[in-house]
Amino acid sequence: MNSPVFELLNQLVSIDKSLVQPVYVQVAQQIMNAIQRGYLEKGSKLPGTRGLSDLLGVHRNTAVAIYDELASQGWVNIIPNKGTFVVVPENSKVKIKASTQHINRAYEYPKAPGFPFQQSFNLSSTKEETTAKYALSDGKPDLRLHPVHQFSRWYSAAMKRKPLINKWNRTSAFAPSIFSTQLCNYLNATRGFHIEPTHLLNTRSTEMSLYIVSQVLINPGDLVLVGQLSNYVANMIFQQAGAKIKTVPIDDEGLDIGHIMEHYLHENIRCIYVCSNRDYPTTITLSTKRRLQLLELAKIHGFAVIEDDYDHDFQFEGSSMLPMASSDADGNVIYLGKLGQSLFPSFHTGFVVAPEQVITEAKNYLQLLDAQGDLIQEQMLSELISEGEIYRLKKKNIVTYKQRRDALSALLKQHFANILDWRTPSGGLAVWLRFKTPISLIKLAEEAEKLDLFVPKTILYQNKATCAIRFGYGHLNEEELKIVMEKLKQAYLQVVAA
Numbered sequence: 001m002n003s004p005v006f007e008l009l010n011q012l013v014s015i016d017k018s019l020v021q022p023v024y025v026q027v028a029q030q031i032m033n034a035i036q037r038g039y040l041e042k043g044s045k046l047p048g049t050r051g052l053s054d055l056l057g058v059h060r061n062t063a064v065a066i067y068d069e070l071a072s073q074g075w076v077n078i079i080p081n082k083g084t085f086v087v088v089p090e091n092s093k094v095k096i097k098a099s100t101q102h103i104n105r106a107y108e109y110p111k112a113p114g115f116p117f118q119q120s121f122n123l124s125s126t127k128e129e130t131t132a133k134y135a136l137s138d139g140k141p142d143l144r145l146h147p148v149h150q151f152s153r154w155y156s157a158a159m160k161r162k163p164l165i166n167k168w169n170r171t172s173a174f175a176p177s178i179f180s181t182q183l184c185n186y187l188n189a190t191r192g193f194h195i196e197p198t199h200l201l202n203t204r205s206t207e208m209s210l211y212i213v214s215q216v217l218i219n220p221g222d223l224v225l226v227g228q229l230s231n232y233v234a235n236m237i238f239q240q241a242g243a244k245i246k247t248v249p250i251d252d253e254g255l256d257i258g259h260i261m262e263h264y265l266h267e268n269i270r271c272i273y274v275c276s277n278r279d280y281p282t283t284i285t286l287s288t289k290r291r292l293q294l295l296e297l298a299k300i301h302g303f304a305v306i307e308d309d310y311d312h313d314f315q316f317e318g319s320s321m322l323p324m325a326s327s328d329a330d331g332n333v334i335y336l337g338k339l340g341q342s343l344f345p346s347f348h349t350g351f352v353v354a355p356e357q358v359i360t361e362a363k364n365y366l367q368l369l370d371a372q373g374d375l376i377q378e379q380m381l382s383e384l385i386s387e388g389e390i391y392r393l394k395k396k397n398i399v400t401y402k403q404r405r406d407a408l409s410a411l412l413k414q415h416f417a418n419i420l421d422w423r424t425p426s427g428g429l430a431v432w433l434r435f436k437t438p439i440s441l442i443k444l445a446e447e448a449e450k451l452d453l454f455v456p457k458t459i460l461y462q463n464k465a466t467c468a469i470r471f472g473y474g475h476l477n478e479e480e481l482k483i484v485m486e487k488l489k490q491a492y493l494q495v496v497a498a
Helices: 004-012 023-036 049-056 060-072 148-159 163-169 178-191 206-217 232-240 257-263 288-301 356-370 375-386 389-416 441-450 478-497
Strands: 076-079 083-086 200-203 223-227 244-248 269-274 304-308 333-339 349-353 430-435 460-462 467-472
Touching (some): 004 023, 004 049, 060 083, 178 349, 206 333, 232 244, 257 288, 288 304, 349 375, 441 460
Parallel strands (some): 223 244, 223 269
Antiparallel strands (some): 200 349
């Protein structure tokens, strides 16, 4: 009973009877792990069924089942009247002996791979964790406004639709889906388009849309122009595609088209990324004059314009300017948008509007990334569009967000009138706050965290010419806004006093 194999099994094997998994399977899997990691070498003789049952404190029939399970998968060879022996595939590597390997590593999973691979700095996560009670964002909606109970009913009803099974089993599509048709109708009505389903691709998110478009459009070394501060996620996607990114200044009319004409037309521009409705992060709208200039340049020089309309739904005063893509007769604009921003994120859908040949190629990439799609989501969104529920939810939430914007504007005047410059936006869920006298924004974030307020680094913009915050307010109600502004003012006073 004191043989090395007995001692090894005694240390490596444990049984948890609270698990649903049968005991014999638990033990068999742990012995497999010991064989694979080299603790039990080829030819090692395992205890007999009586010895194993005594060692583990299980019934002998359980010990028999353990060895039967190992034998059925080829890990051991049971020889009558001789015993049970470990079998190792002939092409396996030389095993590390138990005596030279730490027993406490038996169930560790390796941190480093045993093969070389390319680590991408461009895709390093910018996500930050916090335990603070309050947090700022870059302009996310309030998930608490999502009509949970209504959606439970709608989702349940969508799952019971009999045609869904036929759609899942369908091997080819001879006609556009109902969802594509409904989404086309919605975009034609709300954004001035005149598109058909062949001009449309729906994805999981605007980020997925942009990733697919970048794969279709960009080759390594291609020149991509973006706004001077720009969207860091978009920049990550372009860099991963191998693009050479250069920046264009932003002023009160949006992207400086004159700067493009003066500095970049002699180069081979592949595409220009622009948030025409509300620039990210400054929230400035691209003027009509510059929209026309940009379309004319794209036509003459043959480059693409990627128009990201990430928050079209949140317009509080007047109506949103129509996308450049709605008046693009030459096929130079690729339009990205999102449907369902008033809904829970699981029900958002991104989409791409582009010339038919671009969409055909983009669909090939989508097949690789997301061949299954989400037919239940599409079914439900189709019904919400056709029944007008999307419009009603959007109008209802806009009232709430407008009240929050106005409350934020009053709080800014109360606490930061002589400290910040800002422009109350006509839409969107973020305000661009510029400090009149520059301070260390990193120190501001650190002081805020001490006060239970999390300020992500991704909303801080600081260089020689800029000291600003993209202050997302949509996810905070009026009482929370009041608390947040008081904490931010207190943190500011701590920074300037230091």
